[in-house]
Amino acid sequence: MQNSHLSGWVREMADLCRPDKVRWCDGSESEKNDLTRLAARSGEVIELDPQKLPGCLYNRSALNDVARSEQLTFICTPDKDGAGPTNNWMAPKEAYEKLAGIFRDSMKGRTMYVVPFIMGPADAPVSKVGVQITDSIYVVLNMRIMTRMGDVALKRLGAGDDFTRCLHGKADLNDKRRYVCHFPQDNTVWSVGSAYGGNALLGKKCLALRIGSYLGMRQGWMAEHMLIMGVENPQGKVHYVAAAFPSQCGKTNLAMIVPPDIFLKKGYKVWTVGDDIAWLWIGPEGELRAINPEAGFFGVAPGTNQKTNPNALAATHKDTIFTNVVLTKEKTVWWEGLEDPPKEALDWTGQPWTPESGRNGAHPNSRFTAPCTNSPCLSPEWANGNGVEISAIVFGGRHAATAPLIYETFDWRHGVYTGATLASETTAAATGQVGVLRRDPMAMLPFCGYHMGDYFAHWLSFEKKLKKAPKIFHVNWFRMDKARKRILWPGFRDNFRPILWALERIEGKALGNRTPIGFIPDDDALNIEGLNISRQDLGELLSVNKAEWLAEIENQNQFFDKIGSRLPSVIREEQNKLRQRLEKV
Ligand code: GTP
Numbered sequence: 093m094q095n096s097h098l099s100g101w102v103r104e105m106a107d108l109c110r111p112d113k114v115r116w117c118d119g120s121e122s123e124k125n126d127l128t129r130l131a132a133r134s135g136e137v138i139e140l141d142p143q144k145l146p147g148c149l150y151n152r153s154a155l156n157d158v159a160r161s162e163q164l165t166f167i168c169t170p171d172k173d174g175a176g177p178t179n180n181w182m183a184p185k186e187a188y189e190k191l192a193g194i195f196r197d198s199m200k201g202r203t204m205y206v207v208p209f210i211m212g213p214a215d216a217p218v219s220k221v222g223v224q225i226t227d228s229i230y231v232v233l234n235m236r237i238m239t240r241m242g243d244v245a246l247k248r249l250g251a252g253d254d255f256t257r258c259l260h261g262k263a264d265l266n267d268k269r270r271y272v273c274h275f276p277q278d279n280t281v282w283s284v285g286s287a288y289g290g291n292a293l294l295g296k297k298c299l300a301l302r303i304g305s306y307l308g309m310r311q312g313w314m315a316e317h318m319l320i321m322g323v324e325n326p327q328g329k330v331h332y333v334a335a336a337f338p339s340q341c342g343k344t345n346l347a348m349i350v351p352p353d354i355f356l357k358k359g360y361k362v363w364t365v366g367d368d369i370a371w372l373w374i375g376p377e378g379e380l381r382a383i384n385p386e387a388g389f390f391g392v393a394p395g396t397n398q399k400t401n402p403n404a405l406a407a408t409h410k411d412t413i414f415t416n417v418v419l420t421k422e423k424t425v426w427w428e429g430l431e432d433p434p435k436e437a438l439d440w441t442g443q444p445w446t447p448e449s450g451r452n453g454a455h456p457n458s459r460f461t462a463p464c465t466n467s468p469c470l471s472p473e474w475a476n477g478n479g480v481e482i483s484a485i486v487f488g489g490r491h492a493a494t495a496p497l498i499y500e501t502f503d504w505r506h507g508v509y510t511g512a513t514l515a516s517e518t519t520a521a522a523t524g525q526v527g528v529l530r531r532d533p534m535a536m537l538p539f540c541g542y543h544m545g546d547y548f549a550h551w552l553s554f555e556k557k558l559k560k561a562p563k564i565f566h567v568n569w570f571r572m573d574k575a576r577k578r579i580l581w582p583g584f585r586d587n588f589r590p591i592l593w594a595l596e597r598i599e600g601k602a603l604g605n606r607t608p609i610g611f612i613p614d615d616d617a618l619n620i621e622g623l624n625i626s627r628q629d630l631g632e633l634l635s636v637n638k639a640e641w642l643a644e645i646e647n648q649n650q651f652f653d654k655i656g657s658r659l660p661s662v663i664r665e666e667q668n669k670l671r672q673r674l675e676k677v
Pocket residue numbers: 337338339340341342343344345346367368390391392394395396400521569570579582583584587
């Protein structure tokens with residue numbers, strides 16, 4: 093071990109946690125096999141059928157540890173204002189002391205794994221090195237898929253001190269003693285008491301979004317909760333789209349979308365660059381560029397099937413880890429929405445389960461961890477360290493009413509206002525009530541590592557720097573009929589249609605109706621060839637209701653008041669302009 097900063101820190105953490113052993117991970121295949129064997133022996137994972145699902149593992153989490161714990165997630169800046177009104181805050185000294193108390197001796201009888209990793213391609217100038225310490229083999233095996241892990245990261249780090257220090261421990265998986273704490277000033281994350289997803293795979297939401305967004309604000313780039321997809325037209329021109337939707341609102345599905353058959357026949361193709369996180373910066377020509385800092389997909393299992401997302405499904409057929417899904421007798425997996433339910437199986441809690449048992453077999457936030465390289469539609473540019481040029485930014489959420497299927501904002505400021513006021517009904521991705529409308533600006537409410545008002549200002553600051561600003565759109569796949577019984581839009585593959593409209597707008601080809609909220613597809617501009625949808629439903633999907641929108645604006649004010657004096661005046665100006673446009677009609 094050459095790097096004294098790293099070895100010193102690891103020694104310090106080992107002195108705190110007192111593991112029996114410290115094991116440095118190199119990322120090799122033999123190490124993977126060894127760790128798999130150890131985890132299978134302890135029951136931490138179950139090896140699945142080697143013929144049907146080669147290299148695949150099954151895991152059940154603790155019953156109280158099935159989603160991100162937003163209430164237990166803290167931004168620990170020296171003063172409370174640094175974290176802002178939308179984050180939980182703890183003073184750094186208090187947080188270190190409190191968590192040290194839980195970490196102390198917590199790895200006795202266990203092995204401490206040291207996992208060096210890179211977020212981003214190994215050679216990309218914008219990539220960042222992290223080192224995660226953990227006592228969970230399951231976490232190591234996940235990090236191995238989700239990041240560039242092992243020697244490659246040590247090589248990139250060299251003798252330097254520039255790495256995010258990520259300490260993770262399961263402790264006793266007690267949610268009364270669970271904390272996910274971020275120390276942006278120290279480039280450090282401490283997480284204890286959970287082994288699930290974003291709480292425990294610290295490269296993902298903790299480094300790539302919370303610490304990343306803070307670094308981006310300081311250094312002039314952006315870390316966003318966005319998928320990146322390339323849409324290739326029949327002439328072979330590829331436009332890249334970055335889209336921010338809150339958790340469980342369709343990023344993975346859109347990132348891997350298979351266009352409807354009529355578009356496939358015409359020669360359209362979609363390429364996935366990333367499905368959850370984008371790092372964006374301004375390129376040499378004043379264009380917006382982006383990379384996917386991850387190397388795997390941590391995707392929602394329920395609802396994924398051959399019809400909704402065949403590409404995601406295909407990505408899970410080898411070298412994949414399944415968490416909290418149904419385990420069949422044949423050592424294969426199943427979840428709600430998948431074809432061919434098993435006759436007899438064990439549910440995500442390990443109880444006997446049949447399709448007739450009247451309860452879900454898989455947890456609603458059950459997930460697959462699959463390497464990006466398993467994806468049949470992976471973009472040839474996915475690991476290009478110079479990123480791809482973004483032509484369009486899309487914001488979206490779950491709205492039963494108000495927001496139409498798609499609209500185009502008038503300019504960057506109006507687009508930033510639209511992102512800043514993004515709202516969505518809550519989902520199972522986080523612990524808490526499901527289906528409640530909450531403001532989730534840029535889909536970053538749980539992930540912004542600093543003051544939300546400053547975050548909006550950071551977004552606005554790009555206006556001057558962007559010579560080729562992408563157009564900004566808003567979509568809603570979840571609008572319901574008046575009785576709130578039925579989702580009006582078929583969604584999934586057909587989401588390609590509004591996306592295509594957006595790209596044709598960029599090329600100046602498609603017509604849009606100017607409305608107070610932005611441009612909406614002209615009756616015939618949205619290609620609905622081969623789609624079975626009534627004119628009435630379509631009309632409703634593309635309608636703008638003045639009373640609903642005025643109420644929406646009123647509702648935004650509560651959120652603005654919460655942000656307080658650091659809300660940039662441009663955001664209120666944009667809101668006023670929208671109100672004036674609405675009042676004119
Ligand atoms: P995170 O990984 O939590 O960030 O989620 P995500 O944004 O990647 O969402 P994902 O694509 O996994 O979709 C979440 C859920 O929404 C799944 O159950 C999907 O089946 C469902 N879903 C995705 N797209 C659509 C759509 O167009 N219409 C409807 N009705 N449901 C959708």
